[in-house]
Amino acid sequence: MSEGSTPQGKHPTHSVAPALRSLVPVLVVLTLIALVPLLSPSNRFLSLAISAGINVIALYGLSVLFGQTGILSMGHAALVGVGAYTAAILARDFGVGFWLALPVAALTSAVFAMIVGIPSLRVGGHHFVIMTFAFGQLLAIVLTNGGDYTGAATGLDMVGPVNLFGADMGDLTRYYLMVVAFVAVAAVASWAIINSSYGRTLRAIRENEKLAASLGINVGRHKIGAFVVSGVFAGISGVLLANFLGHISPTQFASFPSIYLALMVMIGGARLITGPLAGGILVAFLPEVLNLDPVQSRIVYGVCLIAVILLLPDGLIAGIAAFVRKVFTAKSKERQRQENGVVSNPSEARR
Amino acid sequence: MSPILEIRGLSKQFGGVAALAGVDLAVEEGEILGVVGPNGSGKTTLFNVVTGVHRPNAGSVSFRGRDITGSAPHAISRAGIGYTFQQAMAFAGLSMLENVQIAGEHVRAGANANTPWPTPQALLDFVGLTALADEKAGVLPFGSLRLLGLALALATQPALLLLDEPAAGLNDRETTALVGLVRQLPGHGITVCVIDHDMKLMQMLCRRLAVLDFGSKIADGPTEAVLADPKVLEVYLGGDL
Ligand SMILES: Nc1ncnc2c1ncn2[C@@H]1O[C@H](COP(=O)(O)OP(=O)(O)O)[C@@H](O)[C@H]1O
Ligand SMILES: [Mg+2]
Numbered sequence: 001m002s003e004g005s006t007p008q009g010k011h012p013t014h015s016v017a018p019a020l021r022s023l024v025p026v027l028v029v030l031t032l033i034a035l036v037p038l039l040s041p042s043n044r045f046l047s048l049a050i051s052a053g054i055n056v057i058a059l060y061g062l063s064v065l066f067g068q069t070g071i072l073s074m075g076h077a078a079l080v081g082v083g084a085y086t087a088a089i090l091a092r093d094f095g096v097g098f099w100l101a102l103p104v105a106a107l108t109s110a111v112f113a114m115i116v117g118i119p120s121l122r123v124g125g126h127h128f129v130i131m132t133f134a135f136g137q138l139l140a141i142v143l144t145n146g147g148d149y150t151g152a153a154t155g156l157d158m159v160g161p162v163n164l165f166g167a168d169m170g171d172l173t174r175y176y177l178m179v180v181a182f183v184a185v186a187a188v189a190s191w192a193i194i195n196s197s198y199g200r201t202l203r204a205i206r207e208n209e210k211l212a213a214s215l216g217i218n219v220g221r222h223k224i225g226a227f228v229v230s231g232v233f234a235g236i237s238g239v240l241l242a243n244f245l246g247h248i249s250p251t252q253f254a255s256f257p258s259i260y261l262a263l264m265v266m267i268g269g270a271r272l273i274t275g276p277l278a279g280g281i282l283v284a285f286l287p288e289v290l291n292l293d294p295v296q297s298r299i300v301y302g303v304c305l306i307a308v309i310l311l312l313p314d315g316l317i318a319g320i321a322a323f324v325r326k327v328f329t330a331k332s333k334e335r336q337r338q339e340n341g342v343v344s345n346p347s348e349a350r351r
Numbered sequence: 352m353s354p355i356l357e358i359r360g361l362s363k364q365f366g367g368v369a370a371l372a373g374v375d376l377a378v379e380e381g382e383i384l385g386v387v388g389p390n391g392s393g394k395t396t397l398f399n400v401v402t403g404v405h406r407p408n409a410g411s412v413s414f415r416g417r418d419i420t421g422s423a424p425h426a427i428s429r430a431g432i433g434y435t436f437q438q439a440m441a442f443a444g445l446s447m448l449e450n451v452q453i454a455g456e457h458v459r460a461g462a463n464a465n466t467p468w469p470t471p472q473a474l475l476d477f478v479g480l481t482a483l484a485d486e487k488a489g490v491l492p493f494g495s496l497r498l499l500g501l502a503l504a505l506a507t508q509p510a511l512l513l514l515d516e517p518a519a520g521l522n523d524r525e526t527t528a529l530v531g532l533v534r535q536l537p538g539h540g541i542t543v544c545v546i547d548h549d550m551k552l553m554q555m556l557c558r559r560l561a562v563l564d565f566g567s568k569i570a571d572g573p574t575e576a577v578l579a580d581p582k583v584l585e586v587y588l589g590g591d592l
Contacts, residue, residue: 203444
């Protein structure tokens with residue numbers, strides 16, 4: 001511990017600047033998306049975009065869980081459902097409005113995540129996938145058999161308008177802009193978590209659980225924590241969904257929607273902050289763009305998922321980025337070779 | 352003075368195999384104790400049971416007078432026992448410096464608390480890896496990975512450090528450097544318990560050796576006496592002694 005000590009300032013604890021840069025593309029894209037109403041899009045487009053945005057909010061939570069710890073929830077739509085039903089029941093029974101419903105629903109979904117997470121994450125990753133899947137099915141059954149309280153199979157109507165600073169959010173364009181704002185908040189929150197020392201601890205667990213535990217990291221509790229965090233995002237997504245649709249029913253939150261959410265996060269990629277946004281938009285608009293019926297689109301998604309898992313395990317965006325980088329470095333190397341007339345040392349070329 | 356670590360009647364079965372068959376061992380504060388024995392004699396299992404990686408079938412482990420038998424690995428780390436695994440490992444996707452930072456972030460009051468502890472940079476310096484601080488751990492040569500493992504374990508502020516074959520795979524120069532580092536640890540308030548096959552290395556490091564064979568302790572005492580013990584010689588006959 002004697003000579004050659006580095007000056008304290010050379011290695012900052014968290015390199016904030018490059019991390020901040022990763023947030024820029026998302027915010028730029030979201031700003032562009034917020035300008036879309038200027039092109040007077042159709043109501044159908046706005047509705048589709050709102051649904052996609054609501055999914056993306058849940059995806060940002062899922063990306064903290066899956067991207068940072070490598071564990072995947074196959075019942076995430078159920079946590080969205082908990083948020084949605086919480087909002088609907090609070091509005092019906094207590095006249096609770098949108099803004100108060102948000103924190104309450106976020107908390108309720110987080111508590112449900114904890115209840116599901118504690119027994120299943122203590123056992124291990126594979127059990128977790130099955131347990132979350134079972135939770136989704138169970139919730140649908142409970143909601144379907146909940147009588148008048150949950151509205152049984154028909155579900156519940158969402159009563160009460162959404163107001164923001166006195167403006168009625170019932171207007172489609174306004175609701176669209178509000179959802180875009182929520183997506184931005186979700187992206188920033190997810191980014192902040194990933195770049196915190198907590199996020200780094202989660203990454204350490206993903207890299208090597210055994211080593212992490214030997215260094216004093218409570219692996220089980222951190223995994224449950226990440227699932228609870230993802231539950232908060234899901235709850236907020238649920239409140240936005242209930243208020244947008246005006247009516248919710250159990251099948252919306254059963255296993256198929258959950259598989260779709262898992263699909264979106266895998267296609268987009270969970271480790272990059274652009275991933276959830278890309279995955280959510282792609283899965284929402286692909287059938288529209290290709291003009292597919294529901295059965296065809298399921299087939300396309302299945303094929304996409306297999307292709308992504310096999311070819312781009314870090315998701316589409318990371319795959320494209322890697323491809324671009326490869327082309328770019330190949331080109332710059334080519335140029336260097338032409339300039340120098342010699343084959344350069346590849347390890348130097350990287351610097 | 353009572354021992355810092357006291358192992359009593361420790362047993363561990365894997366299926367039909369008794370990896371540990373009632374081992375008693377006391378580690379005295381401030382010493383560097385060597386644990387030797389042929390391959391498969393239960394050395395790694397002993398460390399794994401002490402550090403909570405495996406639960407024992409019988410017996411007890413007490414650390415600084417507190418029973419820690421069957422506690423979780425993270426709790427044992429926080430209590431003040433550091434561990435480097437026989438398979439060198441690190442968080443491959445993170446930089447060396449980040450690796451050591453993470454290792455130091457979960458220290459609790461129970462560990463080697465009262466002493467001021469070196470910063471992550473200083474720890475990298477100590478093991479001679481400063482030049483590689485910003486490199487991803489995944490690209491390290493094997494020798495550096497071992498040294499990083501030592502820095503990680505030290506970052507947890509251990510009062511007792513368990514090293515499982517820390518010199519395996521190191522070249523002569525790296526091994527000499529490692530010996531120099533480990534010898535300094537008792538001076539910093541860290542008791543050491545080390546496993547290795549290399550008897551020359553063990554003679555340099557340890558004044559006391561414990562020998563395991565088929566999960567039982569067959570010798571325990573001053574290094575020279577143990578190495579002259581007929582029982583030990585028999586175990587190692589034709590071996591690497
Ligand atoms: N996780 C495990 N599962 C099954 N058997 C194991 C496990 N770990 C060790 N063993 C067995 O226990 C015995 C002791 O192994 P180990 O403690 O690794 O020996 P050493 O470190 O002295 O070479 C061996 O027979 C080994 O095969
Ligand atoms: Mg071993």
